[in-house]
Amino acid sequence: MGASKTHHFSQHQNTIASLAKALAHPARVAIIDYLLSVDTCICGDIVNELPLAQPTVSQHLRELKTAGIIKGNIEGNAICYCIDENVVAVLQAYFAHIAQLLNHKKTNCC
Amino acid sequence: MGASKTHHFSQHQNTIASLAKALAHPARVAIIDYLLSVDTCICGDIVNELPLAQPTVSQHLRELKTAGIIKGNIEGNAICYCIDENVVAVLQAYFAHIAQLLNHKKTNCC
DNA sequence: TTTTTATATTGCAATATTACGATATAGATG
DNA sequence: CATCTATATCGTAATATTGCAATATAAAAA
Numbered sequence: 001m002g003a004s005k006t007h008h009f010s011q012h013q014n015t016i017a018s019l020a021k022a023l024a025h026p027a028r029v030a031i032i033d034y035l036l037s038v039d040t041c042i043c044g045d046i047v048n049e050l051p052l053a054q055p056t057v058s059q060h061l062r063e064l065k066t067a068g069i070i071k072g073n074i075e076g077n078a079i080c081y082c083i084d085e086n087v088v089a090v091l092q093a094y095f096a097h098i099a100q101l102l103n104h105k106k107t108n109c110c
Numbered sequence: 111m112g113a114s115k116t117h118h119f120s121q122h123q124n125t126i127a128s129l130a131k132a133l134a135h136p137a138r139v140a141i142i143d144y145l146l147s148v149d150t151c152i153c154g155d156i157v158n159e160l161p162l163a164q165p166t167v168s169q170h171l172r173e174l175k176t177a178g179i180i181k182g183n184i185e186g187n188a189i190c191y192c193i194d195e196n197v198v199a200v201l202q203a204y205f206a207h208i209a210q211l212l213n214h215k216k217t218n219c220c
Numbered sequence: 221t222t223t224t225t226a227t228a229t230t231g232c233a234a235t236a237t238t239a240c241g242a243t244a245t246a247g248a249t250g
Numbered sequence: 251c252a253t254c255t256a257t258a259t260c261g262t263a264a265t266a267t268t269g270c271a272a273t274a275t276a277a278a279a280a
Contacts, residue, residue, distance in 0.1 A: 006136055008136075008161040008162075009136035009137065009139070009140050009161075010136075010140075013136040013139040013140050013143065014136045016133065016136075016139045017133065017134055017135050017136040017138070017139050020130040020131070020132075020133035020134040020139075021130070021131075021134035021135075022130075023126065023127065023130035024127055024130040024131035024134040025127050025131075025237090025238085026116055026118075026119035026120075026123040026124045026126075026127040027119065027238095028127070029119070029123040029126045029127050029130075030119050030120075030123050032208070033123065036208065036211045036212075039211075039215055045256095047256085047257085051118040051119075052118075052238095052239075052240090053239070053240050053241085054240090054256085054257075054258095055239080055240055055241080055242095055257090055258080055259080055260095056238075056239050056240065057257090058257060058258055058259085059237095059238080059239080059240095059258090059259095060238095061257090061258095062258085063237095079256085079257065083208070083212060085209070085212045088205055088208050088209050088212060089209060091201075091205045092202070092205040092206055092208075092209050095198055095201045095202040095205060096202055096206075098142070098146060098193070098198050098202075099195070099198050099199060099202050101146045101149075102146075102193060102195045102198060105149055135267090135268085137268095155226095157226085157227085162268095162269075162270090163269070163270050163271085164226085164227075164228095164270090165227090165228080165229080165230095165269075165270060165271080165272095166268075166269050166270065167227090168227060168228055168229085169228090169229095169267095169268080169269080169270095170268095171227090171228095172228085172229095173267095189226085189227065
């Protein structure tokens with residue numbers, strides 16, 4: 001086979017996995033970095049900031065948008081993409097939760 | 111083509127992408143969940159906790175270990191895997207940093 | 221030592237991802 | 251309207267991931 005058995009896992013597990021998957025490529029992390037660095041949503045020149053062809057960047061943007069990490073609209077012949085703060089909050093809470101549990105852990109054999 | 115152009119991106123971007131990739135499958139998120147729930151490193155029965163065959167679970171464990179998210183040793187015919195707290199700290203810091211930048215953002219068009 | 225038990229590795233089929241050339245789309249500009 | 255500019259989509263090749271049966275490995279138990 002080869003298809004992911006996503007339906008065997010909880011909704012939260014699938015949510016985290018889906019968000020992680022969206023960030024599982026350095027180009028998409030670079031897109032997030034760039035969106036943060038310009039401190040604005042209007043980012044019509046993302047293509048020039050990345051070492052990838054325009055269709056590839058467009059594809060990565062779509063994956064980020066499908067995962068819900070960025071939200072955006074088309075404005076004329078430019079785009080307007082921004083990071084969705086709520087999704088960042090979900091991920092931040094997830095890792096904070098893990099860190100907290102690990103802090104309170106008793107056993108530690110490794 | 112199809113090969114990832116990882117060398118075109120920064121080390122930090124590749125690190126984040128690599129860690130995200132390790133969590134980009136619900137089975138691996140479920141493994142993390144389980145490791146946290148048992149509050150111990152000794153987890154010889156992970157296979158029974160997942161709806162996947164033993165070789166598949168072993169493969170997911172190896173991917174988590176290769177990415178550095180879990181560390182572990184073999185102890186007899188059992189295994190001893192634990193979450194690496196340092197890696198969790200890296201991810202927690204990353205998303206906290208993003209959240210902070212978004213909080214201080216001036217423009218907000220989306 | 222043989223068997224049992226538990227995990228790792230190999231090999232392979234099915235599917236998904238990555239990248240980009242070619243082309244389509246759509247608003248802005250002349 | 252024709253052209254320019256910027257992004258999206260299509261089609262396709264190369265590569266990576268996913269899952270498991272079969273098999274290997276290795277310590278514990280009989």
